[in-house]
Amino acid sequence: xxxxxxxxxxxxxxxxxxxxxxxxxxxxxxxxxxxxxxxxxxxxxxxxxxxxxxxxxxxxxxxxxxxxxxxxxxxxxxxxxxxxxxxxxxxxxxxxxxxxxxxxxxxxxxxxxxxxxxxxxxxxxxxxxxxxxxxxxxxxxxxxxxxxxxxxxxxxxxxxxxxxxxxxxxxxxxxxxxxxxxxxxxxxxxxxxxxxxxxxxxxxxxxxxxxxxxxxxxxxxxxxxxxxxxxxxxxxxxxxxxxxxxxxxxxxxxxxxxxxxxxxxxxxxxxxxxxxxxxxxxxxxxxxxxxxxxxxxxxxxxxxxxxxxxxxxxxxxxxxxxxxxxxxxxxxxxxxxxxxxxxxxxxxxxxxxxxxxxxxxxxxxxxxxxxxxxxxxxxxxxxxxxxxxxxxxxxxxxxxxxxxxxxxxxxxxxxxxxx
Amino acid sequence: xxxxxxxxxxxxxxxxxxxxxxxxxxxxxxxxxxxxxxxxxxxxxxxxxxxxxxxxxxxxxxxxxxxxxxxxxxxxxxxxxxxxxxxxxxxxxxxxxxxxxxxxxxxxxxxxxxxxxxxxxxxxxxxxxxxxxxxxxxxxxxxxxxxxxxxxxxxxxxxxxxxxxxxxxxxxxxxxxxxxxxxxxxxxxxxxxxxxxxxxxxxxxxxxxxxxxxxxxxxxxxxxxxxxxxxxxxxxxxxxxxxxxxxxxxxxxxxxxx
Numbered sequence: 267x268x269x270x271x272x273x274x275x276x277x278x279x280x281x282x283x284x285x286x287x288x289x290x291x292x293x294x295x296x297x298x299x300x301x302x303x304x305x306x307x308x309x310x311x312x313x314x315x316x317x318x319x320x321x322x323x324x325x326x327x328x329x330x331x332x333x334x335x336x337x338x339x340x341x342x343x344x345x346x347x348x349x350x351x352x353x354x355x356x357x358x359x360x361x362x363x364x365x366x367x368x369x370x371x372x373x374x375x376x377x378x379x380x381x382x383x384x385x386x387x388x389x390x391x392x393x394x395x396x397x398x399x400x401x402x403x404x405x406x407x408x409x410x411x412x413x414x415x416x417x418x419x420x421x422x423x424x425x426x427x428x429x430x431x432x433x434x435x436x437x438x439x440x441x442x443x444x445x446x447x448x449x450x451x452x453x454x455x456x457x458x459x460x461x462x463x464x465x466x467x468x469x470x471x472x473x474x475x476x477x478x479x480x481x482x483x484x485x486x487x488x489x490x491x492x493x494x495x496x497x498x499x500x501x502x503x504x505x506x507x508x509x510x511x512x513x514x515x516x517x518x519x520x521x522x523x524x525x526x527x528x529x530x531x532x533x534x535x536x537x538x539x540x541x542x543x544x545x546x547x548x549x550x551x552x553x554x555x556x557x558x559x560x561x562x563x564x565x566x567x568x569x570x571x572x573x574x575x576x577x578x579x580x581x582x583x584x585x586x587x588x589x590x591x592x593x594x595x596x597x598x599x600x601x602x603x604x605x606x607x608x609x610x611x612x613x614x615x616x617x618x619x620x621x622x623x624x625x626x627x628x629x630x631x632x633x634x635x636x637x638x639x640x641x642x643x644x645x646x647x648x649x650x651x652x653x654x655x656x657x658x659x660x661x662x663x664x665x666x667x668x669x670x671x672x673x674x675x676x677x678x679x680x681x682x683x684x685x
Numbered sequence: 686x687x688x689x690x691x692x693x694x695x696x697x698x699x700x701x702x703x704x705x706x707x708x709x710x711x712x713x714x715x716x717x718x719x720x721x722x723x724x725x726x727x728x729x730x731x732x733x734x735x736x737x738x739x740x741x742x743x744x745x746x747x748x749x750x751x752x753x754x755x756x757x758x759x760x761x762x763x764x765x766x767x768x769x770x771x772x773x774x775x776x777x778x779x780x781x782x783x784x785x786x787x788x789x790x791x792x793x794x795x796x797x798x799x800x801x802x803x804x805x806x807x808x809x810x811x812x813x814x815x816x817x818x819x820x821x822x823x824x825x826x827x828x829x830x831x832x833x834x835x836x837x838x839x840x841x842x843x844x845x846x847x848x849x850x851x852x853x854x855x856x857x858x859x860x861x862x863x864x865x866x867x868x869x870x871x872x873x874x875x876x877x878x879x880x881x882x883x884x885x886x887x888x889x890x891x892x893x894x895x896x897x898x899x900x901x902x903x904x905x906x907x908x909x910x911x912x913x914x915x916x917x918x919x920x921x922x923x924x925x926x927x928x929x930x931x932x933x934x935x936x937x938x939x940x941x942x943x
Binding site: 267269272275276277279281283284285297298301302303304305308311312313314315316317318319320321322325326361362365367368369370403510523525526539540542616618619620623624626630633634 | 714760787789791792793794795796799813816817818819820823827829831846849850851852853857898901902904905906908909910912913914915916917918919921922923925926927928936937938
């Protein structure tokens with residue numbers, strides 16, 4: 267291996283790939299049965315975290331950053347004056363194996379700029395995955411990017427080697443896409459998604475009858491949307507997201523606060539702040555939708571188009587629905603318990619188990635680990651002292667804010683950080 | 686009933702033997718301690734308990750009958766924490782468990798059950814961290830070698846993970862603190878105790894022991910780690926929360942040599 271040359275390529279092609287936020291390596295079922303290398307049947311592992319605190323689980327690189335497209339939001343766009351490089355297929359294979367054997371990574375996340383045409387690019391990505399599986403007997407995790415416009419045949423083949431496939435929608439609305447990526451067609455994004463979805467359904471049916479049916483993308487598919495590049499409301503973004511979850515059985519939709527990469531007048535200028543708080547609130551909303559039984563229309567709607575940045579979306583919803591509270595922690599059904607601010611999934615399960623033994627009081631709840639500062643205004647339990655509840659929602663919000671120390675507080679109250 | 690301090694050999698079976706004797710002799714333990722950590726206590730009797738396989742098997746069965754697999758794992762994990770006094774914590778939970786017919790593992794409002802669940806969670810986190818932060822360095826004789834110093838005794842817990850993952854390479858993970866390791870010879874994993882050379886170090890930089898190309902791969906990894914960072918999103922606090930400083934010595938991406 268020519269380490270100097272590889273190092274230079276790695277610099278360029280890892281740097282260009284980093285705006286893809288997905289780094290998940292969970293949800294696959296690939297076991298190491300043949301005494302080969304790797305196993306991706308367990309939960310995902312973050313082997314390290316970047317200095318901005320993001321999980322590093324996969325070797326995330328582009329095959330090349332040469333690209334025929336000129337999407338305004340993308341650092342790799344044709345018109346951008348940057349260093350270009352390309353890995354050979356074998357180089358990516360060797361790098362992946364060497365990193366994996368040292369326990370640096372769970373596998374490979376391979377994406378690419380589009381060179382020549384979509385099919386030509388997709389073929390190269392598939393070659394890497396195929397070599398890893400067939401020549402290296404590699405059972406680690408492989409995430410391949412579906413290239414918009416790639417043919418159905420290639421998408422079928424890709425899923426035979428990859429654990430996950432994804433195509434990034436990037437711009438949540440059609441009109442936004444037209445503005446920022448005029449060369450790309452909305453349908454080109456949807457076509458591979460549709461194909462992958464159908465293949466997964468077919469695999470699930472066939473594998474019930476014939477156990478040896480080759481696996482097809484066992485970790486499903488995902489997509490990503492840029493947040494804050496164009497003027498979409500939180501409602502626009504989350505309704506798109508709900509659509510993708512439902513229509514294409516997405517495993518995940520990722521939200522990526524836009525990091526300015528150009529001085530294009532259509533976009534936030536270089537040096538503008540990355541909307542990290544907003545990104546965080548969108549993820550919280552996503553979780554409420556997927557794990558807490560909320561319908562997205564309860565959280566965002568015509569009257570409430572943008573999330574409250576000061577408080578989490580569950581608390582915000584609860585403050586708009588005071589008539590449902592307080593609930594008795596010792597009797598309330600799971601569905602509603604999940605909706606109490608300050609009580610997460612794990613606490614819900616602990617409470618459900620623990621209350622079978624005895625009635626729970628404040629002391630128990632505190633020890634179990636629920637966030638009392640938020641929860642106490644929405645519940646009753648087996649204690650005589652109760653929280654006063656004549657506050658208006660606005661007063662209650664201020665009271666909770668006053669007694670909390672969230673990680674984003676400094677972003678919200680600039681006047682406090684003067685000294 | 687007499688007050689007794691029980692001394693055992695530090696093994697899980699030894700601990701279970703203590704539990705057996707406590708119930709058989711109907712004694713009130715004031716402490717259960719591994720050999721070497723005993724303290725002078727003039728108010729209690731001191732019993733040395735010999736590990737007895739038939740005793741420990743009976744207690745083990747008694748525990749497993751009353752807990753789910755997951756609940757039993759919590760007992761095992763908490764024991765491996767080696768925290769001072771954990772044996773008494775376990776005894777108190779087991780005593781509560783034996784006193785009722787309910788499956789007590791979900792009784793989080795009982796302080797003993799909650800305590801064991803909390804300790805087990807810490808050990809589980811350390812196990813997961815070791816699965817993440819172990820960095821193998823290739824030695825001259827083609828062995829993938831890693832040195833660790835975990836807070837808790839997690840080697841027995843991580844062995845199956847590494848065995849199923851690295852089935853086609855020889856590897857060794859050595860616990861520097863507890864002076865034993867696990868070694869996979871392409872067939873099975875064994876616990877081993879060896880004398881490591883003083884200068885072998887965490888970094889894998891010493892070419893006396895490590896493959897010539899090894900340091901290059903560490904450099905590539907470090908390079909990747911730097912390139913994948915997004916500067917405008919810098920968040921040092923979050924970084925250090927996920928990768929606490931005490932683990933940095935394992936990590937090639939933090940190594941001054943790479």
